[in-house]
Amino acid sequence: MPETLIFYALSGFAIGASAMVIGQRNPMYSVMMLIASFGALAGLYVQLDAPFVAVAQIIIYAGAIMVLFLFVVMLLNAPKEDGSEWDRSHPLRQPAVVRLGGLLASLLVVQLGWALLSARGLGGGVAAFGDAETVSSVRVLGRVLFSEYVFAFEATSILILVAMVGAVVLARREGEGS
């Protein structure tokens, strides 16, 4: 029973914090709320007997990526978004964009509903790699990642590398021009 209570508390916290991320006018608070949401997610991973994933979530997302977000927000010293000014000029407020966003949102809802319904009979997904003990083991995780999913893993790395190279190219265009 307490486990269920903790689960609902953590999920509620994660959803609430995520909603606050978009609800905030101040980007600094958005970043903080996103970190809180990551923390709640890490708690959910611990409940799923996956301490390694939980710790990785905190190290990578909360510990590294969000520090960079914070760095950028501070460096730009982004002011609070002023509602009246944004209404007229912001491209995200155009009717076509709003319609596309609405379509995507309803697609997401349908998808979520389908996933929840089809997940009822699930339970074999975890067992595919052995019992709960081996799933949480870092050794097994590493083996699966570097044997079965090695292509996806390497493809992701190349994707990140491409993004990095692109950022460098974009940043360099001004000034040198070569």
Add this chain to the structure above:
Amino acid sequence: MDLLLIAQLGVIGLTFFMLINASAILVLAERKIMGFMQQRYGPYLVGPHGMLQPFADIIKLLMKEELRPKGADKWLFTLAPMLSITAAFAAFATVPWGAETTLFGLLDEPVKLGVSDVNVGILVVFAITSMGVYGIVLAGWASNSKYSLFGGLRASAQMISYELSYATSLAAVILLAGSLSLREVVDGQSGVWLGFIPSWYIFLQPVGFIIYMIAGVAETNRAPFDFPEAEQELVAGYNTEYSSVRFALFPQAEYINMTTMAAVATDLYLGGWHGPFLPPEYGWIWFLLKVGAILFTYIWVRWTVPRYRYDQLMRFGWKWLFPASVINLIVTAALVLYFNA
């Protein structure tokens, strides 16, 4: 209640108590050692040889008025010191500091000296230490002061840069030990080689140990890498606008982080509580001695090495320390593969 549970709670309470005291002792030790190095006495008036100076400092700080600048962000300004100190205490949660003991036969089952034993202990320490940067960055931003903002900016860039080398040097030890649990890493270092060399990982990982120590100094914002609070340039950096207890929490968090860093170094490289002469029941004495030696080195370095320039810090971190730690990791991995096959 169960006797074992009471003993375990006692150990947890003792760990907390020791961490609080570690910060008080370090304040005194820092000032005494600094005085000794500068050929003066240091604090001398409060208590015998100034031994009660930390109490005087704490009472003075508690009595001060708490100020908050008018333009400061109310919530984040209050939250920042709390984040710092919480992360500092929580990071010690998976660091073991002694072998299993029955408290001289008092208990039926042995109790482990340490708050908790998780099978990914090293990563937990690393994850929570990396949370500590938020306290400093938010303090710098929320103060609404140019000096503080620069301190916070420097802290985020510096800690991101040195965390990489720090984690990579840890990974080499994890490869050697074949486990992510700190207790298992320590137990892998019991015994001796050739009859007289204690089998500590420092002898297998001398480069890794040096990288760990340098990155550790940068992670805890100590001189020669104390850029977030470089007093000649930034007044007091990120904590310029803080006063009273809120201010006191920052140096306290720094000292506790130093202690955690030294304790993890002891567990990973110096054999933890393993050592000659003492029975395993008294291993925690070895642990305390080793941690003390590392902390002394930290203070020693602070008062002998001048501060770098900021660009030198970044260049050193990315162009020297990080490649060195990666090479160290690759060589270690190759050797482990070779000798295990």
